Amino acid sequence: MRLILLGAPGSGKGTQAALLAEELAIPAISTGEMLRQAVAAGTPLGERIEKVMSSGDLVDDAILGEVVKTRLAREDAKGGFILDGYPRTLAQADQLAEILVGMEAEQDGVLYLQVPEPELVKRILGRQRADDKEDVIRQRLLVYRRQTQPLVDYYEQRGLLMPIDGDRPVDEVAAALLEALGRMVEA
Numbered sequence: 726m727r728l729i730l731l732g733a734p735g736s737g738k739g740t741q742a743a744l745l746a747e748e749l750a751i752p753a754i755s756t757g758e759m760l761r762q763a764v765a766a767g768t769p770l771g772e773r774i775e776k777v778m779s780s781g782d783l784v785d786d787a788i789l790g791e792v793v794k795t796r797l798a799r800e801d802a803k804g805g806f807i808l809d810g811y812p813r814t815l816a817q818a819d820q821l822a823e824i825l826v827g828m829e830a831e832q833d834g835v836l837y838l839q840v841p842e843p844e845l846v847k848r849i850l851g852r853q854r855a856d857d858k859e860d861v862i863r864q865r866l867l868v869y870r871r872q873t874q875p876l877v878d879y880y881e882q883r884g885l886l887m888p889i890d891g892d893r894p895v896d897e898v899a900a901a902l903l904e905a906l907g908r909m910v911e912a
C-alpha cells in the first residue's frame with residue numbers, strides 16, 4: 726500500500742505512521758526525520774535547512790522532491806510505504822504524483838488525522854524538540870493552515886481522502902486507521 730498521512734504538527738502522524746508501518750510491514754518515511762538527519766550531518770545544505778526548520782517554515786519544495794524521489798527509489802519502498810509529513814504543499818502533491826508516475830505506481834489513499842488546534846498546541850508543548858518552542862509552534866501551525874490544509878480539498882477531489890478523528894487515545898486512533906484501510910481495500 727502506498728499511503729500518505731496528512732495532519733497538522735502534533736496530530737500524531739509520526740506515532741501512527743510507526744504503528745501502521747509495523748502492522749503493514751512497509752516503511753514509514755518521515756521527511757522531518759530525514760531533514761533532521763541532514764542537519765545533523767552538518768553539511769552546508771544542512772545548515773541552510775536548519776535555519777528554515779528552526780523558524781517553523783517549510784523547506785524548499787525542490788529539496789523535498791529530491792529527498793523523496795531518492796528515498797522512494799530504495800528497495801524497501803517497492804512494496805509500499807507510508808509518507809509522514811510529505812506532501813505539505815500543493816506543489817509537493819503534484820511533485821509526488823509525478824514521482825509516482827515515474828515509478829509506474831499509484832497512491833492508494835490519504836489518511837487525514839483531525840485534531841483541534843488547542844489540543845495540537847498542548848501536545849507539541851509536551852515534546853522537547855528544538856523547533857517546538859511556543860512562537861515556533863504558532864508559526865508552524867500558521868504555515869500548516871496556509872500551505873498544507875489546502876491538500877485536504879486536493880485529495881478529497883481525487884477521491885483519496887480518509888478523515889480520521891485523531892483526538893483520542895493512540896490505540897483508538899490506530900484502530901480507526903486500520904478500519905479505514907480495511908474499508909478502502911474492500912471498496
Ligand code: AMP
Nearest residue numbers: 756757758778782783784789810811813
Ligand atoms: P516534522 O517532523 O514533519 O514536523 O517536520 C519538521 C520540520 O521539517 C517542518 O517544520 C519543516 O520545516 C520541515 N519539513 C518536514 N517535511 C517537510 C516538507 N514535506 N516540506 C517542507 N518542509 C518540511
